[in-house]
Amino acid sequence: MDPKKTFDIPSLGPARFPSPLQLSNNSGDDLFNFVRESDRVLVDVSLSGFQQARESGSRPECLEKSGPRETIFFDPGKTTAAIVTCGGLCPGINNVIRSLVMALHYFYGVKRIIGVRYGYEGLSRDCPHEFMELTPDKVKDIHEFGGTILGSSRGAHPVSEMVDTLVENRIDILFTVGGDGTLKGAHAIGDEIAKRGLNIAVAGIPKTIDNDINLIDKSFGFETAFDVASPIVRDAHNEAIGAFNGISIVKLMGRDSGYIAASTALAMPVVNFVLVPEMPLKLEGEGGFLQALEDRLQRKHHAVIVVAEGAGQHLFDDDRRVTDASGNVKHKDIGILLKDRIQEHFGQSGTPVTIKYIDPSYIIRSAPANANDSLFSNRLAYQAVHGAMAGKTQFVAGRVHNRFVYLPISKVTDRRKKIDMEGEFWFAVLQSTGQPFKMG
Ligand SMILES: Nc1ncnc2c1ncn2[C@@H]1O[C@H](COP(=O)(O)OP(=O)(O)OP(=O)(O)O)[C@@H](O)[C@H]1O
Numbered sequence: 001m002d003p004k005k006t007f008d009i010p011s012l013g014p015a016r017f018p019s020p021l022q023l024s025n026n027s028g029d030d031l032f033n034f035v036r037e038s039d040r041v042l043v044d045v046s047l048s049g050f051q052q053a054r055e056s057g058s059r060p061e062c063l064e065k066s067g068p069r070e071t072i073f074f075d076p077g078k079t080t081a082a083i084v085t086c087g088g089l090c091p092g093i094n095n096v097i098r099s100l101v102m103a104l105h106y107f108y109g110v111k112r113i114i115g116v117r118y119g120y121e122g123l124s125r126d127c128p129h130e131f132m133e134l135t136p137d138k139v140k141d142i143h144e145f146g147g148t149i150l151g152s153s154r155g156a157h158p159v160s161e162m163v164d165t166l167v168e169n170r171i172d173i174l175f176t177v178g179g180d181g182t183l184k185g186a187h188a189i190g191d192e193i194a195k196r197g198l199n200i201a202v203a204g205i206p207k208t209i210d211n212d213i214n215l216i217d218k219s220f221g222f223e224t225a226f227d228v229a230s231p232i233v234r235d236a237h238n239e240a241i242g243a244f245n246g247i248s249i250v251k252l253m254g255r256d257s258g259y260i261a262a263s264t265a266l267a268m269p270v271v272n273f274v275l276v277p278e279m280p281l282k283l284e285g286e287g288g289f290l291q292a293l294e295d296r297l298q299r300k301h302h303a304v305i306v307v308a309e310g311a312g313q314h315l316f317d318d319d320r321r322v323t324d325a326s327g328n329v330k331h332k333d334i335g336i337l338l339k340d341r342i343q344e345h346f347g348q349s350g351t352p353v354t355i356k357y358i359d360p361s362y363i364i365r366s367a368p369a370n371a372n373d374s375l376f377s378n379r380l381a382y383q384a385v386h387g388a389m390a391g392k393t394q395f396v397a398g399r400v401h402n403r404f405v406y407l408p409i410s411k412v413t414d415r416r417k418k419i420d421m422e423g424e425f426w427f428a429v430l431q432s433t434g435q436p437f438k439m440g
């Protein structure tokens, strides 16, 4: 099976053991039903998509519904699971760890659960960090804290070494909690496992405040990030209105996608300009951002600008590419550039302005999960456990069209999710800010 061509999830083999979960197969008995292997959710829920598939005689693209299976692949009493958290911090990682441990231990009776320290580095040969033994008692309070109790890291490690570590430590299931990089790593580990013919499942739980993972409705942690950013923007507005021609610029994380900036502006609708990586943007001249800002100041004498860190990178003269240990581009500070160019622009026309530049930086991602992200992280973790115990591999647990499903890792990592400039979400941002529909 070519995983690139289908949404079906690779499997280690036929299910062999009855699930220890006492669930049902009948409706009307007030008991949750096992999910059947044939249960599917449509990828495209539009009528036109469905009709197109029917006219072409093909089956519409479908996703596997997630949840507990009646028969499972792993014998729980003899199974060892490991959890690794990689990439940048994100609210909800500890909730995911806690729920993985609780579900493995209490639902399935998996008693050996290993915490891998500091990301994939913890699986590399000669790693100085010892595994952490994870038990319900050890994790029962960790949802109270931001960050990850396991630690995280960026940077590449040989895949064959990581698989050797799994084999040497008799690990049957590896849960990877991370963004696109982590998931690509999980896929590579899964390929090496398949090459060696091993019965080790690799599951992913998509984590990123940037919400840029393809196909899924949202990643956990994203909501908390703009929840934390919202009062910062509210206060930036106070700063802006506190001065005649006051301008507040708030820079928010978002490397390649502007969801955090755009969602914050919608949640705290005092924002007049949102600048995101997805939009064409010019500063100078007719129809440019500076002219729009000038118009705004003439009318209202204050302005709030929210800019995503990845926006306007083409505006820098210096085009040297700097990357982090994982190869991700480290963006230049668009907030500082805007501040300088705004100052210069109004200086030239002799218009006095007061500019406040606010960069909350890591603060928006190191907080503990808010209530909704806690709930979401827990549910994702449960789904991941059910899938892995059933012998599914190289999959992520995610939510699509508000349904929990399993998606092949290859499908969620083959491109980044970006704001659709022609979609309703961005139109809502434009309606909220009142900024020109185009500034580039
Ligand atoms: N193509 C790949 N193959 C194997 N491993 C990879 C690949 N891409 C990234 N990784 C590994 O995955 C880990 C995490 O990657 P990265 O630092 O990009 O964070 P991330 O998971 O994308 O999270 P974030 O959203 O914070 O960026 C790193 O150890 C990195 O080396």
Ligand SMILES: O=P(O)(O)OC[C@H]1O[C@](O)(CO)[C@@H](O)[C@@H]1O
Pocket (backbone or CB within 6 Å): 087, 088, 089, 179, 208, 209, 210, 253, 254, 255, 309, 324, 365
């Ligand atoms: O400085 P670090 O830890 O490498 O991470 C920064 C990046 O991580 C993210 O928060 C994603 O996790 C991006 O928004 C940001 O560009």
Ligand SMILES: [Mg+2]
Pocket (backbone or CB within 6 Å): 087, 179, 180, 181, 328
């Ligand atoms: Mg990434």
